[in-house]
Amino acid sequence: xxxxxxxxxxxxxxxxxxxxxxxxxxxxxxxxxxxxxxxxxxxxxxxxxxxxxxxxxxxxxxxxxxxxxxxxxxxxxxxxxxxxxxxxxxxxxxxxxxxxxxxxxxxxxxxxxxxxxxxxx
Amino acid sequence: xxxxxxxxxxxxxxxxxxxxxxxxxxxxxxxxxxxxxxxxxxxxxxxxxxxxxxxxxxxxxxxxxxxxxxxxxxxxxxxxxxxxxxxxxxxxxxxxxxxxxxxxxxxxxxxxxxxxxxxxxxxxxxxxxx
Numbered sequence: 001x002x003x004x005x006x007x008x009x010x011x012x013x014x015x016x017x018x019x020x021x022x023x024x025x026x027x028x029x030x031x032x033x034x035x036x037x038x039x040x041x042x043x044x045x046x047x048x049x050x051x052x053x054x055x056x057x058x059x060x061x062x063x064x065x066x067x068x069x070x071x072x073x074x075x076x077x078x079x080x081x082x083x084x085x086x087x088x089x090x091x092x093x094x095x096x097x098x099x100x101x102x103x104x105x106x107x108x109x110x111x112x113x114x115x116x117x118x119x120x121x
Numbered sequence: 122x123x124x125x126x127x128x129x130x131x132x133x134x135x136x137x138x139x140x141x142x143x144x145x146x147x148x149x150x151x152x153x154x155x156x157x158x159x160x161x162x163x164x165x166x167x168x169x170x171x172x173x174x175x176x177x178x179x180x181x182x183x184x185x186x187x188x189x190x191x192x193x194x195x196x197x198x199x200x201x202x203x204x205x206x207x208x209x210x211x212x213x214x215x216x217x218x219x220x221x222x223x224x225x226x227x228x229x230x231x232x233x234x235x236x237x238x239x240x241x242x243x244x245x246x247x248x249x250x251x
Contacts, residue, residue: 019237026139030132037131062178063130066213070132070233 008074009082010105016072024120031113034071038064042103045083050093055097058087063101071113076105123163124142124148124172127156127187128211129179131179133234136173137211140238143169144251153182155196160206164198168204175228176211177219178209185212188226201225206247211236 013027020026041064048056061084068077079102086094122145128134129151130184141147148170156175163169173191177184188208195205210223213234220231230244245251 016148021238023238029139030136033135045203059178059180062213065243067132069213072235083228105197112231 004043008078010109012072013116031071031081034067035110038106042106049099052088052092054087060085061087073109076109079105122172123168123170125159127128127175129225129231136236140241152180152189156187160191161194173206174206174211177214180226183223183227188228192227207250209244
């Protein structure tokens with residue numbers, strides 16, 4: 001079970017806006033692209049993991065880690081990093097075990113992003 | 122400024138493109154092979170890129186290998202520093218080995234993701250591109 005006191009935040013919109021010099025429209029553009037693209041990346045990641053293509057899993061997890069960082073989503077970013085390292089170590093079992101967690105983090109993040117967007121309107 | 126953005130992740134690409142399109146034409150490549158081909162075609166057309174933002178962990182050909190090939194292409198066509206493209210590596214990899222390899226392969230700057238707009242603009246000013 002995850003310790004709620006030590007797990008990284010789901011979404012830090014203040015940091016995102018700070019990185020984009022306060023540009024709300026720019027932030028929403030990035031967030032919309034992220035929400036649209038990430039389910040496809042999760043699907044590709046799961047397919048490659050099922051096929052045991054760990055080099056590709058490593059690259060896709062790395063890319064997802066970057067995308068999560070780009071929208072200041074530390075929890076998803078940290079989970080993608082664990083999968084990247086597991087793939088790099090050849091640990092298929094850990095990769096497959098972590099994938100549902102990754103999907104779960106994406107869903108909670110998507111909810112947090114939608115809430116943030118509604119509050120800004 | 123003519124810019125090539127080499128990035129396989131959509132949000133990272135969009136971030137760079139949205140910032141850099143205020144300063145000129147931006148083209149995108151989604152893997153290392155595409156990047157080298159785009160640079161080759163730009164040189165042959167007589168309008169080489171002035172800035173290349175290059176990710177490292179890319180499909181097909183890594184950013185490190187793409188950079189080596191890009192510098193070799195420039196040399197083949199008689200394009201040497203300071204007239205060659207300014208290359209900014211843009212990567213989530215922040216270890217000394219990757220940074221060392223990138224500068225060894227003649228990148229001009231190295232930015233760690235996630236990119237902050239102000240840091241990118243500062244780097245463009247340092248490189249006298251804006």
